[in-house]
Amino acid sequence: DAMVIxxxxxxxxxxxxxxxxxxxxxxxxxxxxxxxxxxxxxPKLLFHYYDKDFNNEADTPDNFQxxxxxxxxxxxxxxxxxxxxxxxYLCATSRQGFTDTQYFGPGTRLTVL
Amino acid sequence: xxxxxxHPSTLSVQEGDSAVIKCxxxxxxxxxxxxxxxxxxxxxxxxxxxxxxVGEKKDQRIAVTLNKTAKHFSLHITETQPEDSAVYFCxxxxxxxxxxxxxxxxxxxxxx
Numbered sequence: 001d002a003m004v005i006x007x008x009x010x011x012x013x014x015x016x017x018x019x020x021x022x023x024x025x026x027x028x029x030x031x032x033x034x035x036x037x038x039x040x041x042x043p044k045l046l047f048h049y050y051d052k053d054f055n056n057e058a059d060t061p062d063n064f065q066x067x068x069x070x071x072x073x074x075x076x077x078x079x080x081x082x083x084x085x086x087x088x089y090l091c092a093t094s095r096q097g098f099t100d101t102q103y104f105g106p107g108t109r110l111t112v113l
Numbered sequence: 114x115x116x117x118x119x120h121p122s123t124l125s126v127q128e129g130d131s132a133v134i135k136c137x138x139x140x141x142x143x144x145x146x147x148x149x150x151x152x153x154x155x156x157x158x159x160x161x162x163x164x165x166x167v168g169e170k171k172d173q174r175i176a177v178t179l180n181k182t183a184k185h186f187s188l189h190i191t192e193t194q195p196e197d198s199a200v201y202f203c204x205x206x207x208x209x210x211x212x213x214x215x216x217x218x219x220x221x222x223x224x225x
Contacts, residue, residue: 004156042202042215043157055211090156098206098213099145099164104156 003027004105006091012111013081021076021108023091031097032074034066035090037107043090049074050097078110086112115140117205119216126193127224134219136203137185145206146186148177151218152199160201161188193223 005024013019023032030051035043046060049068063085065077078085088107094100116139126132136146144165149157163170163177163186170177174193179186190197203216 040218040220042218045213092156098211101147101159101162102157104158106154107156 004091004093004103006089006105006108008108009106010109010111012113013078014113015083016080019078019081019110021078021089021091021110023074023076023105024072025093025103026072027093027095027103028071029093029095029103030071031094031100032068033092033094033102034074034076035092037088037090046076081110081112083112086110114210115143115205115207115212115214117203117214117216119203119219121219122217123220123222125222125224128193128195130193132188132190132193132197132221132223134188134201134203134221135185136187136205136216137183138205138214139184140205140207141181141184142209143205143207145213146177146179147204147206147213148188149202149204150199151202157202190221193221195223195225197221198223 007022033048034046037043045057047056063079068074088109090107091105092102094102119136147162148160150160151157161175161177163179174191176189201219204213206213
C-alpha cells in the first residue's frame with residue numbers, strides 16, 4: 001500500500017551522463033515536490049507542481065529539469081550530473097499545498113562516479 | 114527570506130526521559146509549523162504540526178508549543194522509546210512567497 005513510490009532506490013551514474021529519477025503516487029494529490037537532501041542536511045526544495053503548473057526554486061541549477069506528464073507521475077532529469085549532485089532525491093506529494101501534510105517517498109540515492 | 118534555526122543538532126536521552134527540540138524563526142508572518150521525523154534510509158514523515166492561531170497541540174507522547182511573540186516553537190517527546198531515535202526537522206511556512214523553510218535537523222538517540 002505504498003503511497004509515494006520512487007524508482008530506482010539507488011542510482012549510479014557517470015560524471016556528465018544524463019539520468020532520470022521517477023516518482024509515482026497513489027494518493028491523487030494535486031501537488032508534487034522534488035527535494036535534494038545531502039548528508040546530515042535538511043531537504044532542499046528543487047521545484048514543485050500544482051497540477052501541471054511548474055514552480056522552480058530560484059536557486060535550482062539549470063542542470064535539473066522536471067516533467068509531470070499526468071497526476072500520478074513526476075520525473076527528475078539531471079542533464080549533466082556533477083560530483084556535487086550526489087545526494088538523496090526525495091519526492092513528496094500533498095493535497096493542495098505546503099500547509100497540507102507532505103507525504104514523502106523513500107528517496108533515490110544518486111551516486112556520481 | 115525566512116530563516117529557521119534548530120537546536121540542538123544532536124540529542125541523546127535515556128529511554129523513558131523527555132526530549133525537547135527548539136526552533137526559532139525570523140519572519141513573524143510565518144503561520145504554519147510542521148515537524149518531520151526521518152528514520153535512517155527513509156523519507157521524512159510528518160509527526161505533528163501547528164498553525165499560528167494555536168499555542169499548543171498534543172498527540173499522545175508528542176506535543177508542540179508555539180510562542181509567536183518570541184518566534185519560537187518546540188517539539189516535546191515524553192517517555193522516549195528506542196523507536197523515537199531518528200532525525201527530526203522543524204519547518205516554517207510563509208504564505209508570501211509560498212515557501213516552507215526547514216531547520217537544520219536534530220539527530221535524536223534514545224539509549225535503552
